[in-house]
Amino acid sequence: MKHILEVKELRKKFKNFTLDNISFNLEPGYIMGFIGPNGAGKSTTIKLIMNLIKKDEGEIKIFGKDHIKYEKEVKDRIGFVYDQNYYYEDLTINQMKNIVASFYSKWDDNQFSYYMHQFGLNPKSKIKTLSKGMKMKFSLAIALSHHADLIIMDEPTSGLDPVFRREILDILYDIIQDENKSIFFSTHITTDLEKIADYITFINNGKIVFSKSKDEVLESYAIVKGDPDILNEEIRKKFIGLRETKFGFEGLTDDFNVFKKTFGDRVLIEKASLEDIMVYSVRG
Numbered sequence: 001m002k003h004i005l006e007v008k009e010l011r012k013k014f015k016n017f018t019l020d021n022i023s024f025n026l027e028p029g030y031i032m033g034f035i036g037p038n039g040a041g042k043s044t045t046i047k048l049i050m051n052l053i054k055k056d057e058g059e060i061k062i063f064g065k066d067h068i069k070y071e072k073e074v075k076d077r078i079g080f081v082y083d084q085n086y087y088y089e090d091l092t093i094n095q096m097k098n099i100v101a102s103f104y105s106k107w108d109d110n111q112f113s114y115y116m117h118q119f120g121l122n123p124k125s126k127i128k129t130l131s132k133g134m135k136m137k138f139s140l141a142i143a144l145s146h147h148a149d150l151i152i153m154d155e156p157t158s159g160l161d162p163v164f165r166r167e168i169l170d171i172l173y174d175i176i177q178d179e180n181k182s183i184f185f186s187t188h189i190t191t192d193l194e195k196i197a198d199y200i201t202f203i204n205n206g207k208i209v210f211s212k213s214k215d216e217v218l219e220s221y222a223i224v225k226g227d228p229d230i231l232n233e234e235i236r237k238k239f240i241g242l243r244e245t246k247f248g249f250e251g252l253t254d255d256f257n258v259f260k261k262t263f264g265d266r267v268l269i270e271k272a273s274l275e276d277i278m279v280y281s282v283r284g
């Protein structure tokens, strides 16, 4: 099996939004971050992968198998964290865990107890008494306790404090040390991805902007800063996004050698962060 997750020409049309021609692949042993502004189509893509909503067109294969035809088998091997995980609020963590555990063939109670301890959660607490961050920790513990080969998460670190976020990143990093496992997750916290992602898939307005290795992404863009008087129509076209004030300009380009050659020391060329790439690409 070459790809653990294959999404090919995926389409879904809502009344006011179309997810159009989404294609990307994830190989075993890697972490892929899924980024894009609010409303770009991240959750919709994830719901389509998990068959929580029906696709209009396209193909999704997980572990080399069609995600609908082999849904039960495929989902048994996926650890899924979703920003609206539905739990019975009146049950305790342990009672809810017993219900969820029955769905997984490789459920591991020791692993779950380990995470309860690690995450500082009391299994006797009622779900309704948990804070947002604690509920997310509970969801993560469930996703990580059945020896999943693919972890899919929709904004798993939202609502978590920086200390716990770092702990989660370490856990995710440990998981992919097993080279047969992969992680696909959406996030707005691009600095987390700079730390641990191998691949970045960027979606904007229902379309894929790029799906590439993180190193390739970070090497192919730069921020150029300089004096406004060097800007003309031709030069402006070299920017993906540009911000101008009367004191200077700052812009994102994927053609920074041209600036180096043409302007030398008159421009400052700096590395672009994932956040820069996202913000300038979206704003234009």
Ligand SMILES: Nc1ncnc2c1ncn2[C@@H]1O[C@H](COP(=O)(O)OP(=O)(O)OP(=O)(O)O)[C@@H](O)[C@H]1O
Pocket: 014, 015, 016, 017, 036, 037, 038, 039, 040, 041, 042, 043, 044, 045
């Ligand atoms: N069931 C639905 N019916 C109609 N439109 C929908 C439905 N679900 C999502 N949409 C629309 O699809 C678009 C993409 O939404 P989606 O939740 O996938 O974005 P997102 O990238 O996850 O955003 P965020 O970062 O804010 O979570 C939005 O315009 C949203 O209004």
